[in-house]
Amino acid sequence: MLQRAEQVAHETEPWATDSHNLEGWKSNESVLERLLLETGGTQLTSVVHNSDEHGVGLLATVELVMTGATSDGWLGGQDVHYNICVRFKVSREATGPREIIPITIDCPPTVPATESAGDVGRN
Known part of the structure; x- marks a missing residue:
């Protein structure tokens, strides 16, 4: 699951600083929204620390729950869904584009570690 989070972060970075877009760089809030959408996760918290998309330092963070699936046994085993919580940190050095780091x-x-396939989405 962390590998998927890293992939989403890597793919979102160029989108967040697309200088070819007429609107220029995306807002820090929209970067957080995109991370949530792309992971398919459930948001736990979201904070914009600096609304200036060209700012430096820690700009924004979002914490979310991502759900993965694994089989609990050999052939014909039931799929078990597990949750992982990830924090995406959006930051920028003095020069260069924004960087997105998932941890x-x-x-x-309140977030269960695992759920059976029939329980997913039932809250």
Whole structure:
């Protein structure tokens, strides 16, 4: 799952700083929204620390729950869905584009570690 989060971050970076777009760089809020959409996750928290998309330092963070699936046994085993919580940090050095770094975090107690296939989406 972290590999998927890293892929989403890597693919979102050029989109966030597309200088060929007439509107220029995307807002930090829209970057967070895109990360949420692209991961298919459920948002836990979202903070824009600096609304200036050309700012430096930590610009924004979003924490979300991503769900993966694995089989719990050999042939014909039931799929088990597991949750992983990820924090995406959007930052920028003094020069260059924004960088998006995903890191795993501990899920809050309200997020179950696993769910059977029939329980997914039932909250």
